[in-house]
Amino acid sequence: MQSVEARAIIMAALGDVDAVIVFDEDTPEAVIHELRPDVLIKGADYTEDQVVGASFVRGLGGAVVLADLTQGQSTSALIARSKAPAS
Numbered sequence: 001m002q003s004v005e006a007r008a009i010i011m012a013a014l015g016d017v018d019a020v021i022v023f024d025e026d027t028p029e030a031v032i033h034e035l036r037p038d039v040l041i042k043g044a045d046y047t048e049d050q051v052v053g054a055s056f057v058r059g060l061g062g063a064v065v066l067a068d069l070t071q072g073q074s075t076s077a078l079i080a081r082s083k084a085p086a087s
Contacts, residue, residue, distance in 0.1 A: 001075055001082075027052045041065045 002010075008020045023031050032040065032053035040057045044066040048054050054064045 001078055029053055032056060036060055036062075038062045039065060041067050044068050 004022055008022055011017055012020045019035075021028075021031050021035070025031075029052050033056060037057060039062060040051065040053055042051045042064070046066065048064050048066065051064055051066075057064060
């Protein structure tokens with residue numbers, strides 16, 4: 001629904017975000033190792049053991065945060081609503 005560029009602009013506008021990195025690899029593992037972030041955030045639809053780079057960041061003394069999801073605010077839900085017949 002949104003281009004990667006549009007999503008990056010929205011993320012970069014958040015006050016607590018230092019940088020937004022767009023990567024072409026299958027996972028952000030190399031970027032995480034290069035940047036060595038203090039905090040690694042992933043949606044709460046994952047578990048910590050599923051987050052790429054989590055053990056590396058924790059090993060550096062950083063934190064892994066699973067961000068709460070808002071019901072009905074997923075891209076999948078948005079697409080489904082856009083395909084639904086108008087009422």
